Amino acid sequence: MQRSRWITVGVVLAALVGGLWFWSYNLDNMRVRNSLEASYQRALFSMVGHVQNLNTLLAKGQVAQDNGQAVLTLASAWHEAESARSSLGQLPLGRFNLTSVQRYLAQVGDYSYSLARKLALGQSLTEREQENLVVLAQETNKLNKELQQMIGGLRSKPTWGTRGVTVGLKGKPVPPAGSIADGLAKLDERLKDEAPTLTYDGPFSEHMENIKPRAVTGKPITIEQAGRIAEEFVNRGGAVKYAAVTSRRVGGLLPTYSITLRPQGGRRLPDITVDVTQTGGHVVYFLNPRPPGPARIDLGEAVRRAEDFIRARGYEDMITTGSLRHPNTLVVTQAWTQDGVVAYPDFVKATVALDTGEVVGFDARGYLTSHRRRDLPSPRFSEGAARRKAGARMTVDRIRPAIVPMSDASERYCWEVRGRAGGQTFLVYYNTENGQEEKILQVIESPDGTYTM
Amino acid sequence: MRKAETSRRFLALVLGILAIAAIGKAQGWWKGETEKDLIAATSRAAASPQVGYPTYDDLWLLARLVSGEAHSEPYVGQVAVAAVVINRVQSPRFPPTVPGVIFEPDAFESVSNGIMWALPPTDENMAAAQAALDGWDPTYGALFFWNPAKVVSPWIWTRNIITSIGRHVFGR
Numbered sequence: 001m002q003r004s005r006w007i008t009v010g011v012v013l014a015a016l017v018g019g020l021w022f023w024s025y026n027l028d029n030m031r032v033r034n035s036l037e038a039s040y041q042r043a044l045f046s047m048v049g050h051v052q053n054l055n056t057l058l059a060k061g062q063v064a065q066d067n068g069q070a071v072l073t074l075a076s077a078w079h080e081a082e083s084a085r086s087s088l089g090q091l092p093l094g095r096f097n098l099t100s101v102q103r104y105l106a107q108v109g110d111y112s113y114s115l116a117r118k119l120a121l122g123q124s125l126t127e128r129e130q131e132n133l134v135v136l137a138q139e140t141n142k143l144n145k146e147l148q149q150m151i152g153g154l155r156s157k158p159t160w161g162t163r164g165v166t167v168g169l170k171g172k173p174v175p176p177a178g179s180i181a182d183g184l185a186k187l188d189e190r191l192k193d194e195a196p197t198l199t200y201d202g203p204f205s206e207h208m209e210n211i212k213p214r215a216v217t218g219k220p221i222t223i224e225q226a227g228r229i230a231e232e233f234v235n236r237g238g239a240v241k242y243a244a245v246t247s248r249r250v251g252g253l254l255p256t257y258s259i260t261l262r263p264q265g266g267r268r269l270p271d272i273t274v275d276v277t278q279t280g281g282h283v284v285y286f287l288n289p290r291p292p293g294p295a296r297i298d299l300g301e302a303v304r305r306a307e308d309f310i311r312a313r314g315y316e317d318m319i320t321t322g323s324l325r326h327p328n329t330l331v332v333t334q335a336w337t338q339d340g341v342v343a344y345p346d347f348v349k350a351t352v353a354l355d356t357g358e359v360v361g362f363d364a365r366g367y368l369t370s371h372r373r374r375d376l377p378s379p380r381f382s383e384g385a386a387r388r389k390a391g392a393r394m395t396v397d398r399i400r401p402a403i404v405p406m407s408d409a410s411e412r413y414c415w416e417v418r419g420r421a422g423g424q425t426f427l428v429y430y431n432t433e434n435g436q437e438e439k440i441l442q443v444i445e446s447p448d449g450t451y452t453m
Numbered sequence: 454m455r456k457a458e459t460s461r462r463f464l465a466l467v468l469g470i471l472a473i474a475a476i477g478k479a480q481g482w483w484k485g486e487t488e489k490d491l492i493a494a495t496s497r498a499a500a501s502p503q504v505g506y507p508t509y510d511d512l513w514l515l516a517r518l519v520s521g522e523a524h525s526e527p528y529v530g531q532v533a534v535a536a537v538v539i540n541r542v543q544s545p546r547f548p549p550t551v552p553g554v555i556f557e558p559d560a561f562e563s564v565s566n567g568i569m570w571a572l573p574p575t576d577e578n579m580a581a582a583q584a585a586l587d588g589w590d591p592t593y594g595a596l597f598f599w600n601p602a603k604v605v606s607p608w609i610w611t612r613n614i615i616t617s618i619g620r621h622v623f624g625r
Contacts, residue, residue: 040558082549085548085549086548086549086553089547089548089553089554089557090557090558091558092558092559093558093559094557094558094559094560095559095606097608099546099547100546102545102546102547102548103545103546106545106546106549107545110545167607170607170608170611171606171607171608171609171610171611172608173606173608203543204545248616248617248618249616250591250592250593250615250616251593251613251614251615251616252592252593252594252595252613252615252616252625253593253594254593256593258529258591258616270528273529273591275591285589285591287529287532287584287589289528289529289577289580291576291577291580324587326583331587349587349588351587361584361587361589363587363588363589365588365590366588
């Protein structure tokens with residue numbers, strides 16, 4: 001009698017505790033779900049709001065007559081477009097790969113920014129640029145209307161459409177009709193076909209997606225030849241000899257053979273990778289993934305090792321332009337010089353292991369992409385003029401001519417002025433043609449090396 | 454009399470257990486393993502005296518993603534995964550920051566299932582992330598990668614395939 005009472009009490013107790021746990025668990029779960037949902041909804045409605053603002057600003061941009069007003073309007077348009085992109089990237093729709101909406105917004109913003117920059121530098125817009133602006137404003141207006149329709153028709157909480165997805169043409173996931181994903185997928189499809197292609201001086205311009213490497217010259221080589229080139233590259237001056245064991249074809253914009261090399265003579269070291277271009281047999285990358293031990297050699301010695309390595313691989317007229325220290329390695333950057341002019345885009349990097357001073361990495365992608373002999377007109381803006389212009393704001397330490405890359409991969413022939421102001425070091429670039437200030441970099445000197453921001 | 458006393462004792466016991474349970478919950482005694490790992494890994498990274506070994510920035514997030522997506526891949530395959538993130542950051546088709554790309558909902562399986570936070574990144578993962586940040590891109594511009602042995606959207610095969618490294622196919 002007594003015993004069965006104990007059991008009853010035990011069961012009731014267990015049920016009570018279990019029920020309480022389940023109730024609080026459910027409550028927690030619901031709160032988590034709701035807060036996640038809230039952040040998704042916030043992103044959605046923010047995105048729609050930013051597109052609306054973008055639409056208004058682009059409309060105003062067409063009417064603005066004064067440069068100052070136009071710069072403000074276009075710069076704000078860039079800001080709104082970037083904000084819309086950021087919100088779009090937070091929607092729970094990653095599996096639908098809505099990349100065309102992202103790309104459209106990125107290009108509208110980037111294009112507005114490039115026009116604002118032009119106006120701010122005192123130039124006026126060409127007829128073509130005006131027309132592009134009109135087209136973008138119309139496109140954005142359409143996008144805005146579609147988004148407003150999608151959101152404006154809502155009478156209850158929007159559904160995302162991540163459930164009940166079917167497979168459509170070319171295996172593309174198709175969300176259920178009427179969902180947010182459905183609406184955005186349709187927009188994406190339309191923008192993919194209709195968005196104007198724009199070539200201009202910004203990082204998201206159309207031409208940036210297909211940059212052809214300029215220095216990859218020569219005849220096509222075989223995979224066996226690539227193996228021999230890789231062996232020669234790695235074994236020159238090295239104590240351990242390596243032999244090519246496997247290779248892999250790499251397509252894309254810079255087709256290469258990726259060669260794996262194994263140490264010979266039973267040495268227990270990791271395999272090395274060397275990528276050799278299928279045209280001309282140029283080495284793009286070399287990487288020895290051996291983890292370096294604690295740093296022992298000094299940084300000056302490491303820089304010399306990198307310079308020797310690069311010279312021994314046939315690169316001439318290179319100067320060291322910077323170095324960056326990681327815990328046990330040093331990455332040294334060198335650029336080509338054309339008759340004393342530093343061609344920054346033509347750079348190679350060598351990574352030195354600071355335990356033995358061995359070079360464990362090499363990267364010539366920059367050099368192979370942009371290297372060529374350039375026509376350099378004699379400067380109309382003189383070195384003395386650059387010194388005077390810079391001297392008004394800082395103490396000038398050094399001036400040298402340089403070719404500098406811009407964000408759209410174009411180049412400017414400039415005077416590079418290195419100077420100090422307020423205890424900080426800067427590099428200022430003046431166009432040798434007209435003295436225009438093309439770029440300002442801050443030089444960060446730290447125990448880890450010198451780099452610019 | 455004795456019966457009533459027993460039930461009162463029981464009631465006190467029950468209330469006691471519930472009270473302890475409630476306090477425990479509030480104090481977070483039963484936090485998930487992953488959360489503990491995160492805290493441990495973060496404080497480890499923060500306490501590390503090594504130069505240039507950042508805590509909560511791009512390098513560390515990249516290394517985390519590499520550990521989640523490519524922990525059993527060869528070194529080159531690990532660099533390749535980090536390089537895809539960097540290629541996305543530079544592409545107009547994806548968010549413009551490393552965290553923006555990594556945490557884009559449903560973009561990476563190891564973020565969705567939490568594997569990214571399961572283990573602190575190894576030295577090899579860190580080195581791979583660093584190599585990609587230094588400019589090594591074994592994928593030459595790939596924006597997607599997938600494991601053909603796993604269930605993937607058939608759409609992914611419509612991408613232009615650039616190369617395959619280890620168990621992953623890389624495409625654009």
